[in-house]
Amino acid sequence: MTVFLRIVVRDVRLAFGQGGATVLAVVFFLLTVTLFPLGIGPETGVLRRIAPGVIWVAALLAAMLSLDRLFQADLEDGSLDQLALVPLPLELVAAAKCLAHWISTGLPMLAVSPLLGVLLGLNGEAYGGLLLAMAAGTPSLSLMGGIGAALTVSVRRGGVLLSLLVLPLCVPVLVFGTGAVDSAIAGLEGGAHLPALAAILAAALPLAPWAIAGALRLNLE
């Protein structure tokens, strides 16, 4: 198995293990979405109207929550020093870590999102659109979030700072992700939203690992 996959597998196993990030992120995701009907009222008309936005905002927050230990754990136990000695450029090591984060938080949230659609009264054909949008949007969250995680790797309790740095950068994902689900609800196919999400992902793929590797090198000194 290549070094890249080996790093992904290790990180995913650590995340799925007890005390790992996955369970926390998914439960937080579910809980946050459940709060909205309690706050706004149970009328399905209203809930259906705000469902895409609520699901996406909760997904953003859940992703941020599980990111601050992405590199910090490795820095603190010395793994980062070793990862820098691996025959794989640090940029690809960073990409592997972001992929592992997506597999361990993005995918589970994706799997759970139809359930949240039911909670918020989404109609039938919206689920396909919801899954597609989440699939296209959540990887960018892991990549952009990875930049925040690397920049705050040496910061004590950097979780809140990480969200402050990264959430503004995730606005496009939120806008187009919600738009994609809205147009699915309206029965149109994804419209221009899915290509936009794909374009954002295509831009984030080279940008994020470069920025993450740059930030990590600072902390290797």
Next chain:
Amino acid sequence: MANWHRLANPTLFLEWSRRVRPWTGVATAALLATGVYLSLFVAPRDYQQGDAVRIMFVHVPSAWMALFAYAVMAVASAAGLIWKSPLAHLTAKAAAPIGASFTLLALATGALWGQPMWGTWWVWDARLTSVLILFFLYLGYIALWQAIDDHARAAKSAAILALVGVVNIPIIKFSVDWWNTLHQPASVLRMDGPSIHSSLLTPLLVMGAAFAGYFVVVLSIRLEREVLARQVRTLRRVQSRG
């Protein structure tokens, strides 16, 4: 290129900035006085907005400066990373609070302008929303500087954030514009009004130049302070090592 490099040496910078600052200060004051005079007394009322249009002469230049300051931060950050010049990083650090203040000013004047036009203090207009997100980018940048105690590492981390930010600003602007057209019928009155004819343009440009002058003056003051703070840190560390 050569003399810019010479300027990168802090002591030379201190001397240059002290000599240039009074002149830019005077020029800025003059520009500001003319600008305000033109905006309040000379510029004609707008046939639609009446005198409320005068708020534009403060709102638009501050929005310009909010973006300009971020551009300065990004260029200084890139220069800092490429030529490893601490002065460039300090320039970026000095520019951030000024940019944040201009963003705040743009938001406040935007709300004051929105009230008479739409009867609400806050309008989710595409431009205003982008300025609000820019404000959070500034807060994040400033917070990152303060969160990392090792000064050299804070400088480079902030530089990376500024570069990532500057790449994202057009994407954010595009997505907010898209979001705006999606949810709101094209509002007849765009924030910066229909095409601006010359009588409104001159005060706008004069105020813009005045704000730019102000930016340079305050930047040189804050930068000088950062350079001195760096010298204090070095002196203190030398003493502590005995």
Next chain:
Amino acid sequence: MSLIGLNLTCARGDTIVFTGFDFDIARGGIVVARGANGSGKTSLLRLAAGYLAPSVGEIRRDGTSIADDPERHRTSLHYVGHLDAVKPALSVAENLAFWSDVLTANAGTSPRPSVGQALDRMGLAGLADMPARYLSAGQRRRLALARLVASSRPLWLLDEPTASLDAAGMETLIDLVAHHRSSGGMVLAAVHGPFAIDDAVTIRLGESRADGTS
């Protein structure tokens, strides 16, 4: 096969850690750096590993500066720092298997000791399946040193390798170093206290010689 440090100056942030420093390790050689805390021993090792760039001077590996080909340099060295790079949630064997796989990914097909053999060599045989969270400091240290056995790399950079090792552990380490050197490997170690290798070249940090008056 050589590692040479030329007129090295290391700066952390705005302060100079050491300046005008040289060292020279030939094939099969070992250099031991000694000095008080804060004299820059760890910085020297991180310079040698390429984590940190010297503000003045350079480090040459087999004649070419490591800055010219950082990839080749860092994939042919082991760095054992103060931290042991051990994940508590994984078992001892899993920890070592991971590092052994990723560190020798494309180092050719030369047979390398299995994880079990490496654990035996470091006296951790019975603990293979135990979650690493239950290891003592000394055992964690042995697990870190087991990386040296599990994947063979010519240059060893050891930062206080003897920390929290007992007498037996110390002996194993001395053995490892001797074996590594006999097969042509190089070692640069930062050490406090006893390190029973008599033919080691000792260099001192943090004294007058090190601050540019060499």
Next chain:
Amino acid sequence: MESVSEFLEMGGYAPFVWPAFAIAAAVLTLLLAWSLRDLRRERNLLDSLPGRRSETRPAEAGDDP
């Protein structure tokens, strides 16, 4: 020329135009004052350290280099 009070009225938009300019003036002066205060404080701090006199003090005659 319209009378002063008419001018002050701003065609009924006075409660928006004047605060806009007032806030602008306030933000700009506060930022300037805050920056100057920081600079002065830093300069005094630098001078208080035994190291060396800060070069930012214009060199008076007879200053030791």
